[in-house]
Amino acid sequence: MNKTMLGYIPNESPIYVIHPFVKLFFLLVVSLFPMFIAAPEWNLLLMISIFLLMWWSRVDMKILRIYVPVAISMGSIIFISYVIFSGNHPEYHLLFKFLAFKIYWERIRDAIVVYFRILPMIITMVFFLSTTRERDVIVAMRSIKAPFVVTYVFAMALRSAGMVLEDFQIVRQAEQARGFDTKGKSIPYKIRKYVMYMIPLFALSLRRSEEFTNALVARGYAFTGPASKVKRADYILTHYTFKKLDILLTIIIGALFVAILIIRYGFGYFGLNTSILTIWASKFIG
């Protein structure tokens, strides 16, 4: 089992064959798809396709269970905000009245549309994070010749995130070991107390960052001056080659995106008026 940024995938997973750049490209481009697709049934289809990809990559699907409560609460918030807070339009169909609120069909429809746009974006991100290791992100960025400073800062951010998480665990234990207990206390109390965690984390990061900078300098890394203009060999890229498969996949993803744009704006298909679901639902509204 190899640990990825969000979980584990087994060594035999087929996702390893794919160049990290393709994974990054997939994330960036496919996340954009829902922005051009309004019809909820198509976004749902997109989401299911990504689930299939996750399953094919041998990601442990149990991790998705963690996101169910998130999905539900997010859906509720979207639903409530749209239904209660969005504006009125004289052509809206009134469904019924609930207490002081007028429930319009169009608002419910809009809430559903937004919800099914956000879900695939999140799932694409989850897919990416569960099948990618930190190094892959760096390789992806370097293979498209992003400036070294950018990729390095990114890598450092990833690295510190990991260390901060580890520290957080230990700090939590250290506080518990001194009787810190939030059971049965109010939320504001809990928030106030958890803010105190920041202090040791901050102190630890400060101390570490000094040593970290020293280590960078000691390895000959310079942010400015002639030493920073050195041509870097980019050794790790020698492990990764763009195979025909990678090029093919990149083209397919790009082509899909262009196709969606054409179908949407050229043929007007993915919009709401052509959405089968909304047409079918509207029949009930009358």
Place this chain on the structure above:
Amino acid sequence: MNDQKPFITVDHLWYTYTDGTLALSDINMKIFDGEFLAFIGQNGSGKTTLSKCLNGLFKPTQGDVIVDGLNSKNTPIVQMVRRVGYVFQNPDHQLFNNNCWDEIAYGPRNIQLPENEVKERVEEAAKVVGLDESYFSEHPFFLSKGLRQRVAIASILALRPKVIIVDEPTTGQDARQSIEIMEFLKRLNEELGHTIVIITHDMPIVAKYARRVVVMGKGKILADGNTRDVFRMSDILSQTFLEPPQITQLAQRCASLGFSPSTLTVEEMLEQFYQIIGVN
């Protein structure tokens, strides 16, 4: 000592981490009042995990940890930490108040003691660790490592736990600082009656201060006994990548000359030398 009731009983303890790794296998041990123990073993052998089970930070996956009659599985942590204190290796992980006074008072306040008792405990703890009043209003972050460690210990002492577990008391310290902290723990043990458990790699320190040694390897207890007895078990120690202190090794190598393989200190070595060559 064996007629006493043990303060801590560990009964068939197993512990597995959330990601599935088995950290402790079938641990059985008893800790009595007033002991001075060392947990030794390579990194990853389970010393820290076991210690955290003793003060309730970790709940057993299987088996029981009973402290002062309380089972850690169904006792709130707040109750457990009043009996078993744990001083973390890096004081930075636990210091977060603006001044040393509040830092030491943090524990007693967490357990809802009245303010006048908090005051008493803070002053007492500071006195025991040798922390001068002038430091009370200082911010812990800016103190030296040695002082920070003392503040960390004082903040645990303020809870008045019977058992104090100290994680790596001498790592990163120089010789004088190491002796100071160990002498201080020794006083806590001999004069104030605390049970002390140290987790360490520092074999000469173990030889000098610990009366009982628990050797851990791969989540199991490989040996548990008197320091002298354990230090003779070279094959067990090497299983967990440890060696006895150099002076003990010298004695063991020269056993044929009459040196005891349980020699722990330079003084003992010298005594035996004089005996062997027949000088008073």
Place this chain on the structure above:
Amino acid sequence: MSNVIIQIKNYSWQYMNSSDLALRNINLEIEEGKFIGIIGPNGSGKTTLAYSLDALIPGQYNGIKQGEVFVYGKEVEKYAKGELQKSVGVVFSDPESQFTAMTVEDELVFGMENLGLSIPEIKERLEWVTDLVDLEPLMLKPPYEISGGQKQRVALAAVLAMMPKVMVLDEPTSMLDPISRKRVFEVLAQLKKEKRNTIIVIEHSLENLIPLADRMILLSNGELILEDETQQFFQNIPLLLEKSVYPPGVLLFFYRLFEAGYANSVLPLTLEAAENNLIKIINEKINGVNR
């Protein structure tokens, strides 16, 4: 014959926020190819001295400098950014914070890329250093999957891969368990054998340091108290004890024997030598010198 490559002349350093000098008037010369051990209590200025050799002080720290530090004939402040690091490599004490990359291999390669080496050169040195420090099974692992001891060996290898002529190690094993400690010293012993570098090690773990060091330096309260060949250095045990440096038990034992007249002043620096000496002394005593 050996030549002097590091010269420190009347060097003093005071950190910006401190009211005291961290180093006072240090005068020191270090010859090429030697293995030097620096010991002293915490706060005596060892780390400050180490950092001064690589221009980390005054480069990364604010403070007042007096005197001069010459490495290969040039004052450290006169080197361009990134230049001095080609000659002087530093390994720090915290394995965690000096791991700057996402995998072991990236870590080893980082310094070499900074030097502008070509891919074939990198490959060659990578193989050499991986073999020397025994890192092959760890190559693709990220930092959170390896232990502190392994990280420290990676740090050592990463600096070695840059092939600096001078290696400075600041308490490289203080956070490690005994076995990891031994492994680091094994690499150092190997390096010493191959005589590729000048090695300067700051350590509290004297047992491991003493057998390897050609010369030892004692710092206390910012001052250089004692500097000598290892054997001579450890004939000053009372001075060491006075300055709160405790020699390893075996050395102390033999010193007491020497004080009492049973051993000569040449103290054994290794366990093997100690064993042999002790057997010899006791046999002579029991059986008479004619044996």
